[in-house]
Amino acid sequence: MCQFFALQSDVELNIIIMAARRIAQSSINWSALAERVPANQKSSFGAFKTKSDIYVRAVLANPENPPKIDWAYYKKLIPVSGLVDNFQKQYEALSVPYPKDTVSQQVDCEIEESKSEISKYKKESEQRIQNYQKEIAHLKSLLPYDQMTMEDYRDAFPESALDPINKPTFWPHTPEEQVGYKSKEQLEAEAHGHH
Template identity: 55%
Template sequence: MAARRITQSSINWTALAERVPENQKGFFTAFKAKSDGYLRRMMANPETSPKIDWDYYKARVPVQGMVDDFRKKYESLNIPYPTDNVTPQIEQQEKQSLKEVQEFVKQSNVRIAGYEAEVGRLKGLLPFEQMTLEDFKDAYPDQALDPLNKPTYWPHTPEEQLDYDDSKVPKEDAHH
């Protein structure tokens, strides 16, 4: 008979517990307790099956050859340990996930560098209280009024401009 024993736990519960969020601690504790229960029940069984005293049964069973037949069948019984055909799939998923994580980290580092550059640019600007209209136009060209290239009319809202198109604005239902 094939037997496989766990000599020690291959799970680092402490490292796993550090990664569990606070709102999931109860679930984690229940999972660990269930896992420990399974391990205890498995370890309570002997590594090999107990030896059978065939001579004892041969002396007690009146039918000739019955014990020998059982013994022959019992000793020829072979229960193979299940083959592991899932681990390669898991390893492939792990490699794929690792590639995705590395790609995400690379993209995140690019975004972080862009955000740090933007923060540096914003820190280098004059405070709004000290800016003139020209300083504001230099810092925010898309938001500033540009009377030379794109003049606007008072009150400088989109609705009051000559090129305003009210067909792009959703109409409100008239309440009668």
């Protein structure tokens, strides 16, 4: 009976070795991947790489091809007729299929979507940069604030400057102190029909 379990464990080991050999053949460009890892996730990435390296070393420690089984030796040792032949037939018929790739197309689609989103964001960012550069150029063309008079400020920033003739306001000239001011809460209440 012990020989039977030895035979069974040899078969299981060979199956594991054949499957692991296929996995070990894939290679990962760790340095390129590390460049894309955010700084706050470097420790997790390092732990993941360490586990992967340990696994790959364990897989590579096994031979590429499973060791040959001496079926005649087991036929002599095991008295049950046909048992070894049955195992041999099952073992030789066994093929470990490599898993089918069912997600690469989805990943490729997501990559293309991400690329289009990235290019759109870049264009929008370039537009924002141009607008900010115009604002910076405008601010650089102005007098320094410590040298500006109230009239200079009004000319430079007409939307935020005090205009006592066209838009008179009460001191301290904040929106909350003006006649007819309504807070955000009051506006929301009026929108919901509350007075």
